[in-house]
Amino acid sequence: MNALTLPDIATQIPAHEQALDWVGMQGIALPINLAGQRINTRADVGVSLDDGNARGIHMSRLYLALHALEHNALNPATLQQLLGEFLDSHQGLSQQASITLRGETLLSRPALVSPLAGWKAYPFEVRARQGSWGFHVELQVEVAYSSTCPCSAALARQLIQQRFIEDFANQPLDHAHLLAWLGSPQGIVATPHSQRSYATLQVRLHEDCAELPLVELIDAAEQALGTAVQTAVKRADEQAFALANGQNLMFCEDAARRLHSALREQTAFNAFHLRVVHAESLHAHDAVAVSRWNWSNT
Numbered sequence: 001m002n003a004l005t006l007p008d009i010a011t012q013i014p015a016h017e018q019a020l021d022w023v024g025m026q027g028i029a030l031p032i033n034l035a036g037q038r039i040n041t042r043a044d045v046g047v048s049l050d051d052g053n054a055r056g057i058h059m060s061r062l063y064l065a066l067h068a069l070e071h072n073a074l075n076p077a078t079l080q081q082l083l084g085e086f087l088d089s090h091q092g093l094s095q096q097a098s099i100t101l102r103g104e105t106l107l108s109r110p111a112l113v114s115p116l117a118g119w120k121a122y123p124f125e126v127r128a129r130q131g132s133w134g135f136h137v138e139l140q141v142e143v144a145y146s147s148t149c150p151c152s153a154a155l156a157r158q159l160i161q162q163r164f165i166e167d168f169a170n171q172p173l174d175h176a177h178l179l180a181w182l183g184s185p186q187g188i189v190a191t192p193h194s195q196r197s198y199a200t201l202q203v204r205l206h207e208d209c210a211e212l213p214l215v216e217l218i219d220a221a222e223q224a225l226g227t228a229v230q231t232a233v234k235r236a237d238e239q240a241f242a243l244a245n246g247q248n249l250m251f252c253e254d255a256a257r258r259l260h261s262a263l264r265e266q267t268a269f270n271a272f273h274l275r276v277v278h279a280e281s282l283h284a285h286d287a288v289a290v291s292r293w294n295w296s297n298t
């Protein structure tokens with residue numbers, strides 16, 4: 001059979017006239033270039049099917065256009081060009097186009113004290129949409145950190161005070177004795193609970209943004225929290241981490257407020273949504289806080 005004679009179902013009239021909000025493909029494997037790295041991603045791409053009398057979109061056209069991202073650096077301009085090609089190849093059918101890329105970037109992170117470093121993985125998503133309202137890009141990233149409960153810390157301190165009263169009642173304070181007591185498990189009789197915690201940050205990029213500020217977003221979040229999870233750790237690093245946790249006691253509300261204020265300082269974003277999850281070790285459930293600024297789901 002000759003290619004010219006191949007049946008083209010997409011050109012047929014559908015049984016029911018109906019426009020569709022989104023039609024496309026999900027989970028396409030695609031290597032991209034972002035922040036100087038080659039990253040394996042999964043792509044969801046699609047367009048609206050505004051012509052209710054068209055049977056289907058042309059998926060192969062979206063799939064083939066997508067591969068431009070394999071060779072170019074991923075940035076707002078390359079995304080806008082791609083969505084423009086999606087729409088150009090669907091003239092008369094579609095007025096909206098979108099792409100979501102999901103991947104994981106690896107960043108080398110130095111130890112807190114020792115001259116060591118290791119890799120940390122940050123799951124991210126890039127979402128771009130083109131429609132009658134214009135073009136916009138959103139960036140999402142997940143950042144892991146440690147949170148020590150401030151209530152638990154205060155309760156532990158009180159127990160330590162009570163033990164001090166009991167152990168040093170009716171005796172003069174001896175410096176060496178007190179120092180030894182402070183360094184013993186019977187002195188520090190209680191410890192606060194800490195948990196591995198996650199912040200999911202979604203930001204909408206300002207129109208003037210020429211790059212995808214993924215690393216900048218991660219750095220700003222980790223700096224605001226002060227207790228990013230570590231990579232290579234020797235005892236000196238662990239001690240510095242214990243100090244960082246003690247100096248940054250956080251309820252989930254505290255973490256959300258810190259991140260909110262750090263994101264408000266960034267000029268590259270014109271809207272954001274953030275969610276923090278503290279995977280409680282006190283409870284079998286999570287403590288969660290959400291905050292947003294200018295954020296809508298359009």
Ligand SMILES: Nc1nc2c(ncn2[C@@H]2O[C@H](COP(=O)(O)OP(=O)(O)OP(=O)(O)O)[C@@H](O)[C@H]2O)c(=O)[nH]1
Pocket residue numbers: 008010055056057058059060061
């Ligand atoms: N629209 C649509 N296509 C599908 C679906 N599942 C698989 N496909 C296939 O996607 C393939 C590509 O479709 P098109 O892009 O229209 O391919 P084509 O007609 O060869 O390409 P053009 O000449 O550019 O239109 C076809 O073989 C379809 O059968 C589906 O659910 N919807």
